Amino acid sequence: MKRNLKITIQDVARHANVSAGTIDRVIHNRGKVSADKRIKVEKAIRELNFNPNLLARTLALGKNFLICNLVPGAPSPHHYWSMPARGIKMAAAQYKDYGIITENFYYDLFDEASFVRQSANLLNANPDAVVLAPLLLHESKLFVHKLQNAGIPYVFIDADLPDEQSLSYIGPEVKSSAFIAGRLLNSVLPGKCEILIVNMVKGFANASALQRMEAGFRSYFQQNEPPRQKPVHVLTINSTKKEDVFRELERFYNEHPAIKGVFITNSKAFLVSEFHALHKLDIRLVGYDLVEENIAHLKNGGIDFIISHSPVQQGKRAIQTLFDYFVFKKEPERIQHVPLDIIIRENLDFYIRFNQHYPNELKEEY
Amino acid sequence: MKRNLKITIQDVARHANVSAGTIDRVIHNRGKVSADKRIKVEKAIRELNFNPNLLARTLALGKNFLICNLVPGAPSPHHYWSMPARGIKMAAAQYKDYGIITENFYYDLFDEASFVRQSANLLNANPDAVVLAPLLLHESKLFVHKLQNAGIPYVFIDADLPDEQSLSYIGPEVKSSAFIAGRLLNSVLPGKCEILIVNMVKGFANASALQRMEAGFRSYFQQNEPPRQKPVHVLTINSTKKEDVFRELERFYNEHPAIKGVFITNSKAFLVSEFHALHKLDIRLVGYDLVEENIAHLKNGGIDFIISHSPVQQGKRAIQTLFDYFVFKKEPERIQHVPLDIIIRENLDFYIRFNQHYPNELKEEY
DNA sequence: AATAAAAGTGTGTGCGCACACATTAAAAAG
DNA sequence: CTTTTTAATGTGTGCGCACACACTTTTATT
Numbered sequence A, B: 001m002k003r004n005l006k007i008t009i010q011d012v013a014r015h016a017n018v019s020a021g022t023i024d025r026v027i028h029n030r031g032k033v034s035a036d037k038r039i040k041v042e043k044a045i046r047e048l049n050f051n052p053n054l055l056a057r058t059l060a061l062g063k064n065f066l067i068c069n070l071v072p073g074a075p076s077p078h079h080y081w082s083m084p085a086r087g088i089k090m091a092a093a094q095y096k097d098y099g100i101i102t103e104n105f106y107y108d109l110f111d112e113a114s115f116v117r118q119s120a121n122l123l124n125a126n127p128d129a130v131v132l133a134p135l136l137l138h139e140s141k142l143f144v145h146k147l148q149n150a151g152i153p154y155v156f157i158d159a160d161l162p163d164e165q166s167l168s169y170i171g172p173e174v175k176s177s178a179f180i181a182g183r184l185l186n187s188v189l190p191g192k193c194e195i196l197i198v199n200m201v202k203g204f205a206n207a208s209a210l211q212r213m214e215a216g217f218r219s220y221f222q223q224n225e226p227p228r229q230k231p232v233h234v235l236t237i238n239s240t241k242k243e244d245v246f247r248e249l250e251r252f253y254n255e256h257p258a259i260k261g262v263f264i265t266n267s268k269a270f271l272v273s274e275f276h277a278l279h280k281l282d283i284r285l286v287g288y289d290l291v292e293e294n295i296a297h298l299k300n301g302g303i304d305f306i307i308s309h310s311p312v313q314q315g316k317r318a319i320q321t322l323f324d325y326f327v328f329k330k331e332p333e334r335i336q337h338v339p340l341d342i343i344i345r346e347n348l349d350f351y352i353r354f355n356q357h358y359p360n361e362l363k364e365e366y
Numbered sequence C: 001a002a003t004a005a006a007a008g009t010g011t012g013t014g015c016g017c018a019c020a021c022a023t024t025a026a027a028a029a030g
Numbered sequence D: 001c002t003t004t005t006t007a008a009t010g011t012g013t014g015c016g017c018a019c020a021c022a023c024t025t026t027t028a029t030t
Helices: A009-016 A020-027 A035-048 A054-061 A082-098 A112-124 A137-150 A174-187 A207-222 A242-255 A269-278 A292-299 A311-327 A348-356 B009-016 B020-027 B035-048 B054-061 B082-098 B112-124 B137-150 B174-187 B207-222 B242-255 B269-278 B292-299 B311-327 B345-356
Strands: A063-072 A100-107 A129-132 A154-157 A168-171 A194-200 A232-237 A259-264 A284-288 A305-308 A335-337 A341-343 B063-072 B100-107 B129-132 B154-157 B168-171 B194-200 B232-237 B259-264 B284-288 B305-308 B335-337 B341-343
Touching (some): A020 A035, A063 A082, A063 A311, A082 A311, A082 B054, A100 A112, A100 A311, A112 A137, A129 A137, A129 A311, A174 A207, A259 A269, A292 A348, A335 B345, A341 B341, B009 B020, B009 B035, B063 B311, B082 B100, B082 B311, B100 B112, B100 B311, B129 B137, B174 B207, B174 B259, B174 B284, B194 B207, B194 B242, B232 B242, B259 B269, B269 B284, B269 B292, B292 B345
Parallel strands (some): A063 A100, A129 A154, A154 A168, A194 A232, A194 A259, A259 A284, A284 A305, B063 B129, B129 B154, B168 B335, B194 B259, B259 B284
């Protein structure tokens, strides 16, 4: 516990034989500074390795930035969308003293009207930046254009709209992700069998992402090295309700008894796993997202692999990106692909513990 | 960009009809405060949801904490130990304004004397806390006891000494890690073949960790579900030099031609991969750590899986943990196991980009 | 040469907090 | 009922910075 030995503006001022104000002018190249003093100051800054104290700066500025998040609501704390929300919350806590304020607006994935409503509410809040999960294609585009007109910067998480002018996209490269799913699935499959992709969609969520996923997955089985080259079927179910899924699976499996591996393109792999358990089917499963139910089925062996797109990190990084953008004026990378984490029973617990439950969860006590 | 709407001590003071000084006394329960005022103040704090501004607090306190790190030196920027160092640097940059100062002391993994020397230097620096990679068992214990006597808290990264009183251990659970290695290796192996564990050790680094690794790895093959149950050999090479390794491998493979899978317990899997390439051997490989050479061999297919213990995160988390400990007086968890990340060719790039090269790398410009 | 207008520079205040100090009220001692 | 002691409370300063303002030089204008 030592006393401060930091270089301050005053130190630089003394060293350059000018006043603090001049240092300030040089740093922000505001106002008039004579050439010789400017040079002296720059020299002093270099020599002393002066680095402005971000704390003091933030305090003095007293500026606040309002970041509004428009993401799907999470019906329960174990729902997928509670994870990005958690990441956002963590980052918000971390940066709150720096003037970052966040406000969440939740919409219902299956209710376009709710998106429209909430996006209007969001605009009313007059944000400085927006974090958006653009899962409803059409509505998202309209909304984004409004942001564009209002000059409000925005970042996408989870899904990208490559044609739009977002500051950044933070999320997976779904094609590679699905390719990996193929590789993992194949590694636990016998040489000869058939494979199924299961889509569950209500409405027209993000059809293009689904297509890229399918393409990525298929491309693994189209290469004919070792024992790949398996028939790949697709089953699309217009619901995520258990009874609907079970009915459709039953029908499909009856017609295709050679299916030995299934790839589920959303976070509902556990439903398929339940079905397999019920009918004592020995079928291997790869799915997405570490939601509570998938965790359970990973543990009991019903699911072989889960690919996780670090949803918590996505939320966190979105806020960090905007923070850097505002405070450091740092232009972010247009695309920030998240890791494609391979989760199996054995590394599950470590992953969850380290990534989800980590601190900085605001401490209000002292 | 809004003006501040934060609750300050002054707000609380007005609301409770007392002066700022009294609020301060209540918050830090320092000095004398009458019962009724204390209650009023506490009520006001609750009602206004007052939260002290960490920035202002840090600024006012002007305290500095010196964290000294004693870790192996990295001969090149792609060496394994440059990664924890990077994490430390990142976290140090993040927290520098909060008064966290870090200083690094590097020792040579294969030179006990260097450890002793550097640990003495470190103590001279009079640190408030220490981050230690206790890879030299004996010397580390001696050193840690000195810290203990001096009342200096410390955390371990990468390896644990469970008997010591460290604030926290941040690193892998090696047994599970090796078990996963077994599972992954087996997934790319034919039903019938033999398996090899390769240890490369100079001196007696951390024999116990090696043993736990072996045990974890073996335990996978001792379960007799599907097609496990393979003979597991061990080859220990007292060197990491290419010629030594090649010679030993050649000798061993001649005697054991049925080897089809190898598990390398340190970060030198690429050496074995090179050997395989040279002799056109079709042998599958699992190893540790995303060092540059392993990355290359993952890409060219010579290595099938790399398990990564998030070395960058380890360094980062170590500093974060100490920061929370000092600033928030938060007692950390004794064990913080890092994720056991499974890296294959296809998720490699995403992993590296996202985890290693992320910003907050100090900005020294203006 | 006298004045006006820039250009260049220094000073002072406040951000929210911690802490030393000054002040006042109440209790103990005489 | 004073005087001391002690408990209770208020005030003022500084942390490092940004920014408004006042001030002093130059330079341009007539």
